Amino acid sequence: MKLISDLKKKITENEIWRSIFRHGYADTPRNRVLQIISNIWLHLHPAKVREHATKIRFTWCMGGITFFIFLFETLTGILLMFYYVPDVNRAYADIVDLMYVVPFGRLLRNSHRWGAHAMVITVSVHMFRVFLTGSYKPPRQFNWVVGVFLLVLTFLLSFTGYLLPWDQLGYWAITVGTNMARATPLLGHEGPFSYILGMRPDNDIRFALLGGTMIEAPALLRAYVWHCIAIPVIASALMMVHFWRVRKDGGISGPL
Amino acid sequence: MEVMEEKKRAGEFRDDKVFTWPNLVAKEFLAAIFVTIGLLSYSYFVDAPLRELSNPGEAENPAKAPWYFLGLQELLVYFDPWFAGVVLPGIIVLGLILIPYLDNNPKGNGYYTFKERKFAVSVFVLGYVFWYVLIYIGTALRGPFWAFFWPWEEWTHDFPTPPPMHDLPLPLGVALLVGFYFVGLVLPAMIKRDFFLKLGVVRYVLTMGLLLTMIGTVIKMVLRLMFNVKYMIATPWINI
Ligand code: HEM
Numbered sequence: 001m002k003l004i005s006d007l008k009k010k011i012t013e014n015e016i017w018r019s020i021f022r023h024g025y026a027d028t029p030r031n032r033v034l035q036i037i038s039n040i041w042l043h044l045h046p047a048k049v050r051e052h053a054t055k056i057r058f059t060w061c062m063g064g065i066t067f068f069i070f071l072f073e074t075l076t077g078i079l080l081m082f083y084y085v086p087d088v089n090r091a092y093a094d095i096v097d098l099m100y101v102v103p104f105g106r107l108l109r110n111s112h113r114w115g116a117h118a119m120v121i122t123v124s125v126h127m128f129r130v131f132l133t134g135s136y137k138p139p140r141q142f143n144w145v146v147g148v149f150l151l152v153l154t155f156l157l158s159f160t161g162y163l164l165p166w167d168q169l170g171y172w173a174i175t176v177g178t179n180m181a182r183a184t185p186l187l188g189h190e191g192p193f194s195y196i197l198g199m200r201p202d203n204d205i206r207f208a209l210l211g212g213t214m215i216e217a218p219a220l221l222r223a224y225v226w227h228c229i230a231i232p233v234i235a236s237a238l239m240m241v242h243f244w245r246v247r248k249d250g251g252i253s254g255p256l
Numbered sequence: 257m258e259v260m261e262e263k264k265r266a267g268e269f270r271d272d273k274v275f276t277w278p279n280l281v282a283k284e285f286l287a288a289i290f291v292t293i294g295l296l297s298y299s300y301f302v303d304a305p306l307r308e309l310s311n312p313g314e315a316e317n318p319a320k321a322p323w324y325f326l327g328l329q330e331l332l333v334y335f336d337p338w339f340a341g342v343v344l345p346g347i348i349v350l351g352l353i354l355i356p357y358l359d360n361n362p363k364g365n366g367y368y369t370f371k372e373r374k375f376a377v378s379v380f381v382l383g384y385v386f387w388y389v390l391i392y393i394g395t396a397l398r399g400p401f402w403a404f405f406w407p408w409e410e411w412t413h414d415f416p417t418p419p420p421m422h423d424l425p426l427p428l429g430v431a432l433l434v435g436f437y438f439v440g441l442v443l444p445a446m447i448k449r450d451f452f453l454k455l456g457v458v459r460y461v462l463t464m465g466l467l468l469t470m471i472g473t474v475i476k477m478v479l480r481l482m483f484n485v486k487y488m489i490a491t492p493w494i495n496i
Contacts, residue, residue, distance in 0.1 A: 110299035180341030
C-alpha cells in the first residue's frame with residue numbers, strides 16, 4: 001500500500017500533472033454532482049438516480065450496452081472506411097486485404113462484424129427487459145415507440161452491411177431479402193394487386209431499393225450509403241430522443 | 257432533514273436516490289470495458305465469415321438471409337412471400353408499437369411481476385420465444401433446397417420428395433378463417449367479461465386480432481405439416 005501511495009504522489013505531485021488537471025478531486029457531495037453536470041458527456045445523466053436504477057438486476061444494463069456497441073461500431077466502421085471502396089471490382093479484394101494485409105485489419109473487421117451481431121441481440125434483450133418491467137406504461141408509452149423504430153433500424157443497419165463484402169454469403173442473403181420486396185402488395189411487381197399501379201420489374205419498390213433489377217454496382221453503392229451514413233444518422237437522432245425522453249419521463253422506471 | 261426522515265417513515269415519498277457518480281457511472285465504465293474485452297477476444301479467435309467472390313450465376317444452396325431474418329424466411333415454407341416477407345413483419349412492428357396503448361393495466365409499472373399481468377407477460381414471452389424458435393429452425397435445421405434436417409443428420413442433396421400438397425376448397429377455407437377470428441373474438445369476450453370490459457371494444461379487438469394472427473400462424477404451420485395443406489384460401493389474386 002505504501003508503494004502505491006508513494007507512486008500516486010510521484011505521478012500527481014509534479015508540474016506536468018498539475019498543468020493538466022489544475023486541482024485535485026476532493027470526494028465531496030458537491031464534487032460528485034459537478035462530475036456529472038459539468039461534463040458534457042456525463043450530463044446526459046441526472047446528478048442523482050434512484051438506487052434500483054443502478055442495479056444490473058433491474059436494467060440488465062442492456063440499453064447502455066446497446067448504445068456502447070453502437071459507438072464501438074461507429075469507431076471500427078470509420079476505420080474500415082479508410083480501406084474499403086464500394087466498387088464491385090474492388091470491394092471483395094479490399095476485404096481480403098483487410099483480412100491478410102492491413103495491420104490489425106482482421107481484428108478490425110471481425111470485431112465490427114461480431115459487434116453488429118451482438119447489437120442485434122442486446123437490443124432485443126433490452127426490449128424484453130423493458131417489457132417485463134412494464135416500463136412502457138404511462139408516461140413512457142412514446143419512448144417505447146421510439147425504441148421500436150430503433151429496433152428496426154438496428155436490423156436494417158446490420159442487413160445493409162451484409163452486402164458490402166461482396167461475397168457469395170452477402171450477395172445471396174441480400175438476394176433473398178430484397179426478393180421479398182418484389183412481393184409487396186401494390187408496390188412490388190409480383191405482389192398482390194400490383195397491376196393496379198402498373199408495377200413492372202423496372203419500376204417497383206425493389207427497383208428503388210437496388211437501383212436496378214439486379215444486385216449490381218448501384219445496389220452496392222446504395223447499401224453502402226444507407227449503411228455508413230443514412231441509417232447511422234437517423235438512428236443517432238432517434239437515440240438522442242430516446243435518452244432525452246428517459247430523463248423527461250422521470251428517469252428509469254421503478255416502483256412508486 | 258428531520259422532515260424528510262419523518263415523511264420517509266410515513267411512506268409519503270421514497271428518497272432512495274444515490275449519486276450517479278460513482279454509483280452508476282462506475283458500472284457503466286466497467287460494462288464498457290467488459291464488452292470491449294469480450295468483442296476483441298472473440299474477434300481474435302473467431303474470424304468473420306467470408307466466402308468466394310459473389311457470382312450471380314451460381315446460387316448458394318441454401319441461400320440464407322442474415323440469422324435475425326431467418327424466422328421470417330422459415331415462414332416462407334408456410335406462406336407466400338407477400339405475407340411472410342412483407343405483411344407479417346409489418347404486423348409485428350405495428351403490434352409492438354401498439355403495445356403501450358393496448359395494455360391499459362396500471363399494475364406492474366416499473367417492477368418485475370408476473371402475477372399482476374399474467375396475460376400481457378405470457379403473450380409477449382410466447383411471441384418472443386416463437387420468433388427465436390423459428391430463427392433456430394431456419395438457421396440450424398434447414399439445408400439445401402430448404403429441406404429439413406435434424407442436427408445429427410448430414411446435409412445431403414437426396415432427401416425424400418415432399419408429399420404432394422393440396423389447397424382447401426375456397427368456401428371451406430374462407431369459412432375456417434372467418435370462423436377462427438369470429439370465435440376467437442367473441443368467445444373470450446363472453447367468458448372473460450371483465451377482461452373485455454376493462455379493455456373496451458377497440459383495444460380488445462386490436463389485442464385479440466394480433467394474438468389470433470400469432471396463433472393463426474402456428475395453426476397454418478400445423479395444417480401444412482400434418483395435413484399437407486398448401487393454401488387455406490387460394491384465389492387468382494391472393495393466397496393464404
Ligand atoms: C439502438 C437501440 C436502443 C438503445 C441504444 C437504447 C438505449 C436505452 C437506454 C440506455 C435506456 C436506459 C435504461 C436501460 O439501460 O435499460 C433505455 C431505456 C428505455 N428503452 Fe431503450 N434503447 C434502444 C432500443 C429500445 C427498444 C427496441 C425499446 C422497446 C421497444 C426501447 C424502449 C425503452 C424504454 C421504454 C425505456 C425506458 C425504460 C425505463 O424507464 O425503465 N428501447 N434505452
